Amino acid sequence: MKNIYFMGECMVELRAMSAATLHQSFAGDVYNSAVYLKRSFPQVATSVVTALGQDNLSKKMLERFESEQLDTQFVFAHDSKVPGMYYIETDAFGERSFTYWRSDSAAKKVVSFLNTDVVKQLSQGDMFFFSGISLAVIDENAREDFWRVVKQLKSAGVKIVFDPNYRARLWNSVDETKTQYDLAFGLADVTLPGVEDLTTLYDVHSVEDVIEYLKIYNIDEIIVKNGPESVITQLDNTLQSHTIIPVTNVVDTTSAGDAFNGVYLGARLSGKSIADAVQLGAKAAGAVIQQPGAIAPKDVFQLAMAK
Numbered sequence: 001m002k003n004i005y006f007m008g009e010c011m012v013e014l015r016a017m018s019a020a021t022l023h024q025s026f027a028g029d030v031y032n033s034a035v036y037l038k039r040s041f042p043q044v045a046t047s048v049v050t051a052l053g054q055d056n057l058s059k060k061m062l063e064r065f066e067s068e069q070l071d072t073q074f075v076f077a078h079d080s081k082v083p084g085m086y087y088i089e090t091d092a093f094g095e096r097s098f099t100y101w102r103s104d105s106a107a108k109k110v111v112s113f114l115n116t117d118v119v120k121q122l123s124q125g126d127m128f129f130f131s132g133i134s135l136a137v138i139d140e141n142a143r144e145d146f147w148r149v150v151k152q153l154k155s156a157g158v159k160i161v162f163d164p165n166y167r168a169r170l171w172n173s174v175d176e177t178k179t180q181y182d183l184a185f186g187l188a189d190v191t192l193p194g195v196e197d198l199t200t201l202y203d204v205h206s207v208e209d210v211i212e213y214l215k216i217y218n219i220d221e222i223i224v225k226n227g228p229e230s231v232i233t234q235l236d237n238t239l240q241s242h243t244i245i246p247v248t249n250v251v252d253t254t255s256a257g258d259a260f261n262g263v264y265l266g267a268r269l270s271g272k273s274i275a276d277a278v279q280l281g282a283k284a285a286g287a288v289i290q291q292p293g294a295i296a297p298k299d300v301f302q303l304a305m306a307k
């Protein structure tokens with residue numbers, strides 16, 4: 001059985017439904033990817049690597065992971081912290097606004113749980129995924145330990161997968177981000193950037209610019225996403241362009257990239273070609289953006305994927 005680890009933060013989501021009603025669910029980039037991967041490729045063991053607390057919401061989050069058939073052996077329980085949370089509201093013009101409580105979340109402590117024993121177990125895996133958000137979230141003083149773990153996994157033969165997923169407000173400065181991304185790109189075997197993510201950081205404006213920029217690193221597999229525009233991939237220096245069929249009924253683009261990543265990686269772990277994996281990833285993303293929220297209902301998602 002192939003297996004993949006998704007390291008990062010899942011948060012409590014509070015969505016305003018009306019003046020008096022909030023709908024509570026769970027979301028976060030790596031969790032979203034894990035869910036869509038597992039729903040599409042149940043034969044791939046899919047683990048979330050994170051830290052929660054010991055409170056009731058943490059317990060519910062863990063139950064949700066389990067109900068999505070995700071492996072939770074690397075979901076750690078911090079003794080005093082609680083999960084991060086965000087509130088999302090959509091105004092009359094469809095514009096979404098977010099408020100976050102995540103600066104002291106349990107997930108910031110995840111690296112402290114990655115002891116020798118855990119790293120030994122993680123070394124058995126096929127892929128280890130983290131994003132720019134995962135990097136921004138972990139405690140600054142844990143970064144050195146984090147990179148040591150990533151290097152250990154890489155030398156054990158685990159493929160390192162990185163999506164830069166840049167969120168400016170999570171970082172102190174662009175220089176800090178660039179330093180961390182340089183380490184991430186330097187260790188990545190696979191990367192899945194979106195053009196928009198990298199524009200502010202590296203002044204790149206097209207998929208071609210992104211491919212050109214990444215030439216300074218030694219990355220085997222590059223997948224560049226660009227919203228409804230074509231996806232460009234590079235495998236062992238061979239470039240390929242893949243046409244995406246734009247979706248007209250876009251309701252909420254939250255987690256388009258996450259769904260793409262999860263399903264793409266599941267497809268690759270299941271032996272699919274790059275071209276087939278891109279089409280499956282794009283199909284998943286296209287289905288997800290026609291639904292509100294990060295996680296589409298399971299039946300709706302599976303129906304769309306079966307078409």
Ligand code: ADP
Binds near residue numbers: 194225226281286
């Ligand atoms: P992110 O969510 O990371 O910003 P993108 O906006 O680049 O990611 O979108 C990720 C993927 O979602 C794209 O590569 C594409 O497959 C799909 N996608 C995004 N927008 C559309 C759209 N309007 N129609 C069809 N597919 C889309």
